[in-house]
Amino acid sequence: MQIGFYFDQTRCTGCSACRVACKDWHDIPAGPENWMRLIYTEQGRIPEVFVAYTIAPCWHCLDPVCVLACPAGAISKREGDGIVVVDTQACLGNEACDEKCRKACPYDAPQFGPEPGARMRKCNYCLDRFEAGRLPNCVEACPVRALDAGPIEELERKYGNDLQAEGFKYFERTRPAVVIRAKRP
Amino acid sequence: MNASPPFPADSEVRIVRTTSAFNCGGRCPLRLHVRDNVIIRIEGDDAAEPDQLRTCLRCRAYRKHVHHPDRLLQPQKRVGPRGEGRFEPISWEEALEIAAGELERVKETYGSASILLAVSGGYLGSLHEGARATGRLLSLFGGYTTHYGNVSSEGPIWAATTQLGTPLTGHSRDDLLNARLILLWGYDPARVITGTNTMYELVRAREAGARIVSIDPRYHDSAAVLAHEWLPVHPGTDTAVMAAMAWVMIEEGLCDFEFLDRYTIGFDRFRDYVLGLEDKTAKTPRWAAELSGAPADRITALARAYATIKPAALMDAHGPARSAMGEQFSRMAITLAAMTGNIGRSGGGVGGAFMNLPFGHMYAAPMIPGVRNPVEAGGPSLRGSLDLNLRLQKRIHTNRIFDAILEGTRGGYPADIRLAWFLGNNFLNQLGNTNKAARALKQLEFMIVSELFLTPTARFADLIFPVTSAAERNDLTRGWPSGLYYTAVNRAIEPLGACRSDLEIAMALAAKLGLEEFGTFDEEDWLRTFVEKNPETATPIPDSGAFRRKGIHRLQPAGPHVAFKAQIEDPDRNPFPTPSGKIEIYSERVAAMNDPACPPIPKYLPTPEDRLDPASKSYPLQLVSPHPSNRVHSDMQKIDWLVEADPHRIWINPADARTRGIAEGDAVLAFNDRGRLSIPARVTERIMPGVVCIFEGAWFDPDENGLDRGGNPNVLTPDTYTRGGASIFNTTRVQVQKA
Numbered sequence: 030m031q032i033g034f035y036f037d038q039t040r041c042t043g044c045s046a047c048r049v050a051c052k053d054w055h056d057i058p059a060g061p062e063n064w065m066r067l068i069y070t071e072q073g074r075i076p077e078v079f080v081a082y083t084i085a086p087c088w089h090c091l092d093p094v095c096v097l098a099c100p101a102g103a104i105s106k107r108e109g110d111g112i113v114v115v116d117t118q119a120c121l122g123n124e125a126c127d128e129k130c131r132k133a134c135p136y137d138a139p140q141f142g143p144e145p146g147a148r149m150r151k152c153n154y155c156l157d158r159f160e161a162g163r164l165p166n167c168v169e170a171c172p173v174r175a176l177d178a179g180p181i182e183e184l185e186r187k188y189g190n191d192l193q194a195e196g197f198k199y200f201e202r203t204r205p206a207v208v209i210r211a212k213r214p
Numbered sequence: 215m216n217a218s219p220p221f222p223a224d225s226e227v228r229i230v231r232t233t234s235a236f237n238c239g240g241r242c243p244l245r246l247h248v249r250d251n252v253i254i255r256i257e258g259d260d261a262a263e264p265d266q267l268r269t270c271l272r273c274r275a276y277r278k279h280v281h282h283p284d285r286l287l288q289p290q291k292r293v294g295p296r297g298e299g300r301f302e303p304i305s306w307e308e309a310l311e312i313a314a315g316e317l318e319r320v321k322e323t324y325g326s327a328s329i330l331l332a333v334s335g336g337y338l339g340s341l342h343e344g345a346r347a348t349g350r351l352l353s354l355f356g357g358y359t360t361h362y363g364n365v366s367s368e369g370p371i372w373a374a375t376t377q378l379g380t381p382l383t384g385h386s387r388d389d390l391l392n393a394r395l396i397l398l399w400g401y402d403p404a405r406v407i408t409g410t411n412t413m414y415e416l417v418r419a420r421e422a423g424a425r426i427v428s429i430d431p432r433y434h435d436s437a438a439v440l441a442h443e444w445l446p447v448h449p450g451t452d453t454a455v456m457a458a459m460a461w462v463m464i465e466e467g468l469c470d471f472e473f474l475d476r477y478t479i480g481f482d483r484f485r486d487y488v489l490g491l492e493d494k495t496a497k498t499p500r501w502a503a504e505l506s507g508a509p510a511d512r513i514t515a516l517a518r519a520y521a522t523i524k525p526a527a528l529m530d531a532h533g534p535a536r537s538a539m540g541e542q543f544s545r546m547a548i549t550l551a552a553m554t555g556n557i558g559r560s561g562g563g564v565g566g567a568f569m570n571l572p573f574g575h576m577y578a579a580p581m582i583p584g585v586r587n588p589v590e591a592g593g594p595s596l597r598g599s600l601d602l603n604l605r606l607q608k609r610i611h612t613n614r615i616f617d618a619i620l621e622g623t624r625g626g627y628p629a630d631i632r633l634a635w636f637l638g639n640n641f642l643n644q645l646g647n648t649n650k651a652a653r654a655l656k657q658l659e660f661m662i663v664s665e666l667f668l669t670p671t672a673r674f675a676d677l678i679f680p681v682t683s684a685a686e687r688n689d690l691t692r693g694w695p696s697g698l699y700y701t702a703v704n705r706a707i708e709p710l711g712a713c714r715s716d717l718e719i720a721m722a723l724a725a726k727l728g729l730e731e732f733g734t735f736d737e738e739d740w741l742r743t744f745v746e747k748n749p750e751t752a753t754p755i756p757d758s759g760a761f762r763r764k765g766i767h768r769l770q771p772a773g774p775h776v777a778f779k780a781q782i783e784d785p786d787r788n789p790f791p792t793p794s795g796k797i798e799i800y801s802e803r804v805a806a807m808n809d810p811a812c813p814p815i816p817k818y819l820p821t822p823e824d825r826l827d828p829a830s831k832s833y834p835l836q837l838v839s840p841h842p843s844n845r846v847h848s849d850m851q852k853i854d855w856l857v858e859a860d861p862h863r864i865w866i867n868p869a870d871a872r873t874r875g876i877a878e879g880d881a882v883l884a885f886n887d888r889g890r891l892s893i894p895a896r897v898t899e900r901i902m903p904g905v906v907c908i909f910e911g912a913w914f915d916p917d918e919n920g921l922d923r924g925g926n927p928n929v930l931t932p933d934t935y936t937r938g939g940a941s942i943f944n945t946t947r948v949q950v951q952k953a
Contacts, residue, residue, distance in 0.1 A: 040417050044404060044435070044843065046268075046274055050271075053275065054255060059855050059858050071898065075446060076433075078438075078444070080435070158221075161222075169257070169258065170258065172269075172414060173439075174268075
């Protein structure tokens with residue numbers, strides 16, 4: 030089984046409730062470390078303007094290139110559910126390895142705090158909640174119900190799948206575990 | 215997913231079900247995770263869908279508000295010059311002693327009318343809503359002067375009262391699923407919460423097939439998600455666009471004449487105005503295009519759509535009515551809704567941006583009983599009158615508080631204010647003309663502020679009472695401004711530092727002043743009375759203990775609520791609550807006011823600082839100051855999680871930026887005769903040329919040259935109001951240049 034996220038781009042208002050809920054649950058200070066990010070797209074001229082938001086957590090890729098990039102073997106993909114986790118204690122810190130995981134990841138999922146030598150942390154699909162049978166906090170936080178989570182096959186069955194969307198590119202080399210409903214200009 | 219083990223696993227964590235009490239436009243069940251008197255995490259409502267009431271980003275950061283390092287935890291006494299913001303902590307005993315002494319001194323020296331109580335919606339709970347306890351205290355003490363006029367919404371309230379007889383014009387949100395056309399007129403529900411879940415209901419309405427049009431100077435995030443069409447319109451000219459829509463409907467025979475005949479009076483006079491029989495100007499789409507910047511053919515198309523796609527919900531919001539066109543905008547909207555027969559019909563409605571329902575309304579919430587204010591004795595009877603001037607014989611219009619402090623009785627105000635107590639507000643920041651407000655506050659003899667933070671207003675205080683947050687109180691709350699549920703505030707943590715509730719402060723001061731009549735009911739005594747003795751809640755809530763533990767009681771209506779359904783179905787038995795019993799497109803009560811600025815039928819009127827005002831030509835840009843996305847007015851301003859979610863910037867169109875040499879992210883100055891501010895630029899096609907936008911609530915932070923480095927738009931807005939009582943913020947002309 031592989032877990033994943035569903036994201037309905039047509040509904041997302043870019044409000045940041047998911048982002049703040051993520052920071053709250055994982056107690057992350059304001060600043061550069063953002064396990065959940067928002068990518069903003071704006072195109073066109075008044076009055077024909079196109080605006081889209083895309084969430085950017087960790088997509089818990091089927092082929093996680095970060096795992097291979099880490100010189101310390103600190104990142105792994107769990108058997109059984111496919112959640113990509115990091116052993117923060119084993120991480121060498123961003124000064125020692127120059128953020129190899131972050132540079133390898135096309136989605137910018139590995140995150141570092143502001144302090145020198147910060148160790149990598151990232152979205153862990155709210156592992157504590159997951160193990161208690163709960164949805165990730167971002168999913169429950171979305172005011173317009175633009176997010177869902179669960180086994181990727183189930184999500185695909187339920188929602189179909191657009192592999193491309195504004196602000197998101199599906200990379201075959203990593204195979205992100207995501208189902209997207211894309212917003213079209 | 216699998217069967218759930220207990221969660222959270224930490225046995226030292228308590229989960230408290232509660233709500234906040236912000237003036238935010240929503241009211242959301244929260245589950246606060248508490249350990250050692252600290253809120254460590256927050257979850258939202260856990261009701262099954264579709265009833266789940268999901269909180270927004272603001273209360274996702276609620277614990278950062280409650281436990282903010284800048285919280286005032288001790289009474290504060292000013293040291294140094296007023297307004298400089300230097301204080302020393304003092305004991306409650308000393309603070310109460312000082313307050314009692316000053317109240318007594320001012321009353322004896324100048325009389326009770328010289329005491330101003332300035333209150334607003336910074337905290338919206340039944341019990342601790344500060345005006346009640348403190349108003350009771352000051353009335354028993356001999357009286358006080360206060361103010362009139364809801365800064366947010368007086369225009370729409372006055373207009374609905376005039377034409378429909380009541381401000382309760384809302385449909386419940388589930389009725390949006392019945393609409394085939396929805397007009398978002400100056401309405402951005404993804405950002406300004408107007409009933410929890412409203413944006414979600416609109417998303418569902420769109421997905422169910424409703425066509426949605428956004429009429430707005432900005433392409434806001436609600437439009438980006440919902441709208442099939444964006445019609446940019448210059449601020450203040452919405453009313454002209456609506457008049458032109460009426461012209462199209464009349465010319466093309468698209469009005470619902472049967473509805474107009476049966477349910478309205480005065481349409482003939484309005485028609486004469488629209489056709490130009492009254493003033494020789496036909497209100498054609500071409501006429502409105504000149505004023506508004508909206509192309510004439512698109513105005514025509516919008517008129518045809520609104521007249522023919524039924525039912526249609528007109529969600530005209532309060533922003534365009536916080537303008538010099540105030541009540542005219544809201545009156546014109548009601549008139550259009552009547553012309554299309556969209557009143558009293560499921561899927562229709564007008565004034566729909568704010569969900570004013572006749573149940574669970576905040577205004578009907580049980581509160582500490584008032585005491586007659588001796589200062590207001592002998593005032594005129596207000597019954598049935600729409601004339602604001604009667605209300606202002608004994609009170610000050612809210613947006614004129616600071617002018618009244620400066621000018622007093624010689625300026626025509628009812629009192630000379632010497633002592634002011636600000637409570638549940640940050641009025642220096644949130645009313646018009648901040649620099650004038652700062653001058654006024656320096657003139658007071660004494661100033662008390664009840665606050666959680668050292669706000670721009672509190673910086674001017676002589677004495678600050680530190681008050682508790684909703685997390686430190688028990689109380690009752692409601693949907694905002696109404697809703698199909700009642701909610702409870704449950705104390706999650708013991709009061710931080712020496713903070714006290716407004717009730718406790720009033721009780722302590724009553725004891726100090728020897729006012730035994732204030733009574734000895736404490737928090738629990740009042741709350742029990744409020745639930746169990748209140749006919750509105752006693753029946754639906756048989757077990758008040760369970761209600762308060764669960765934090766919510768949901769009503770189970772049979773179907774969507776449709777305003778004025780009874781009036782439409784059986785008009786003989788159910789007249790509209792107006793003098794004529796009909797929708798008053800022409801109002802005799804307004805005619806009796808005999809004021810050209812407030813005609814008996816709705817009209818587009820030229821005003822100072824509107825788009826074409828030649829006197830404002832050195833300030834070529836129009837400024838709008840909508841609600842911010844990441845704070846509640848000026849509350850939650852200092853929460854870093856929220857600040858980083860949407861940094862404070864001025865929106866400016868690339869065409870206006872280019873001619874000024876402004877690039878994305880540049881520091882710019884915005885200024886007019888009232889003040890100057892600095893702010894970074896956001897250059898975007900999402901705002902029309904000729905208009906700039908600065909979100910309200912940013913804290914005023916003047917440097918030594920009087921330049922506001924906080925970017926508070928109210929240093930630029932006027933402190934005036936319309937004849938219907940609307941505070942004018944969105945009729946403001948400015949210039950912008952690179953800093």
